[in-house]
Amino acid sequence: MRKPAILLVEDDISLNTLTTLELRNRGYEVETAKSGQEGCEKISQNPDIVITDLKLGDMDGMDVLSRVKKYDPRIEVIVVTGHGSIDSAVKAIKAGAFDYLTKPVDSEELELTIKKTLEHQKLIAEVENLRSEIRDKYSFSGIVYSSPKIKNILEMVNKVAKTEATVLILGESGTGKELIAHAIHEQSPRRHGSFVAINCGALPEGLLESELFGHVKGSFTGADRNKRGLFEEACEGTLFLDEISETTPALQVKLLRALQEGEIRRVGDNHPIKVSGRLIAASNKDLEQLVESGKFRDDLYYRLKVFPIEIPPLRERPEDILPLAEHFLRKAQKKISGSAKRFSPEAAAALKAYSWPGNVRELEHTVERILILASQAEIKLEDVPPEIRALRKKASLKQKN
Ligand SMILES: Nc1ncnc2c1ncn2[C@@H]1O[C@H](COP(=O)(O)OP(=O)(O)OP(=O)(O)O)[C@@H](O)[C@H]1O
Ligand SMILES: [Mg+2]
Known part of the structure; x- marks a missing residue:
């Protein structure tokens, strides 16, 4: 089992170090950010949970929250508020935070909140899996x-x-x-x-x-x-x-x-x-x-x-390419472990522009290959095999002329 990954955004250096040590001791994978800016940059590492202070030196923790939710709504955010600022905690929950903690954060309470959050995520993922199984089963064969x-x-x-x-x-x-x-x-x-x-x-x-x-x-x-x-x-x-x-x-x-x-x-x-x-x-x-x-x-x-x-042939019904690619991505994902991946707009555009001489079967094999090779959660244009990218270029040149 993969360790749960936490991104801790806290600009108070000593508090940051202390909390990081504690979380690591409890068996979590921890990435830290010492400013809101750094925190936002590290969202792309796809943590399971983001814990952010609401009062950061360079930006509002609420902005970190909204950036996380925009990037991937499945990442849960726990906000940390100063003593007595319940109002801001309520605001954060309304904006999509999963829970809040008040400073000074008690370590038992922190652990409990993280566990509760992970449990919630697991349930959501299970429901999503069941739903997609039902969809596959009852969709037209x-x-x-x-x-x-x-x-x-x-x-x-x-x-x-x-x-x-x-x-x-x-x-x-x-x-x-x-x-x-x-x-x-x-x-x-x-x-x-x-x-x-x-x-x-x-x-x-x-x-x-x-x-x-x-x-x-x-x-x-x-x-x-x-x-x-x-x-x-x-x-x-x-x-x-x-x-x-x-x-x-x-x-x-x-x-x-x-x-x-x-x-x-x-x-x-x-x-x-x-x-x-x-x-x-x-x-x-x-x-x-x-x-x-x-x-x-x-x-x-x-x-x-x-x-x-x-x-x-698939090239005569390009509207089917992306739904099929997503379907094969989900299907291949179930076979291998690792965090969920998705196509970047550029990668998706390349798939859509290619002519697929081997039709759906070629698309299926290509998506499997991409999934194995892509190292990040977002599948980039570079992860798409060169022969498919090359064709995309030709196609877009043609369009210009
Ligand atoms: N619309 C679709 N939705 C989901 N999967 C599809 C779709 N069309 C084809 N596939 C999948 O693509 C692969 C190729 O399909 P299939 O074997 O039915 O093609 P075929 O026309 O019989 O090919 P061949 O001529 O090579 O025998 C299979 O894995 C199939 O499940
Ligand atoms: Mg056949």
């Missing part, structure tokens, strides 16, 4: 967006999920095709069945065929028992065929038959088996063009295309 384009897609998802129609999802790599396929399954009456996904580009033809349709014992070397295929596995649920463009013409014929007749044959068997799974296919290639050049069967294409959904 974890799909983050703010663009009208994705909103429209989700409306379509909602409608098509209630039907048994075959869906064809098109979009560049990393745009979220599998996520949408999953959302359709989750919104459908089949959600209690399984969602079975297979990447048609990842297996050689023979293996893919036996994966999809199953095989009977002895049908090829190594087939030492009967095996059910994914079409059968997905009977109650949804079968997701990713990279459908990578299937061979021979397999395309078999897929078409499965779709049209609702039955399949296991490899090495002539006996038809009824299948009733819902099919969703996806491709990052232009299927229509493949059909025109004779590389994809047109009858299968028309059969799959009953309900097409095209996910636009």
Whole structure:
């Protein structure tokens, strides 16, 4: 566990030294500031708590308080007032201080107040975590967006999920095709069945065929028992065929038959088996063009295309970039310890201006990388990988011309 960090702003040098020693003895990480100015500069070190005298030589403690709250409202402030100045303490509480102490500060009381403050912060953080978990859970299957384009897609998802129609999802790599396929399954009456996904580009033809349709014992070397295929596995649920463009013409014929007749044959068997799974296919290639050049069967294409959904690349919906980046930052943050980080306006602008050829997947990996490399709470432009920054420059030059 990390020690709680306290920033002590006190211009009385001997009092400052004394309190610092005491807090360190009690196991706190203490940073001290001997003036209001120094205190304000050190807020960027992200303490958990700021303890400030209200009467500082160079500035009013109230200003320190408002600077802290402006910087990060999660940092709690305890103000220290002179004896008998309850009025100013009340004012400070109204302005957002968590609590106050009166001089001379009793060390037991100081410890108690700090503990109470930390406890309060812990509760707030827990509530925030729970809230964000609930948000992720009940938001549309974890799909983050703010663009009208994705909103429209989700409306379509909602409608098509209630039907048994075959869906064809098109979009560049990393745009979220599998996520949408999953959302359709989750919104459908089949959600209690399984969602079975297979990447048609990842297996050689023979293996893919036996994966999809199953095989009977002895049908090829190594087939030492009967095996059910994914079409059968997905009977109650949804079968997701990713990279459908990578299937061979021979397999395309078999897929078409499965779709049209609702039955399949296991490899090495002539006996038809009824299948009733819902099919969703996806491709990052232009299927229509493949059909025109004779590389994809047109009858299968028309059969799959009953309900097409095209996910636009991220660069065509820049409004989604920052909500997604924030989402991935929160997600990555949960995996690693350390204090919470956030994007500076410059870093955010660079992310937004980049073209994201690898789409959402590239953004996710970039945010993870940034989080690991950034050393301060605020993610600076320098923390953004150079290739992304470079593109931003080009983009802004273009805008000027
Ligand atoms: N709108 C979104 N909200 C949250 N996460 C998203 C969103 N879109 C994509 N992702 C995430 O981005 C990553 C890539 O998405 P997914 O695997 O669905 O893309 P894909 O189009 O299937 O990519 P590929 O063509 O490379 O298979 C996943 O981790 C996914 O959860
Ligand atoms: Mg995919």
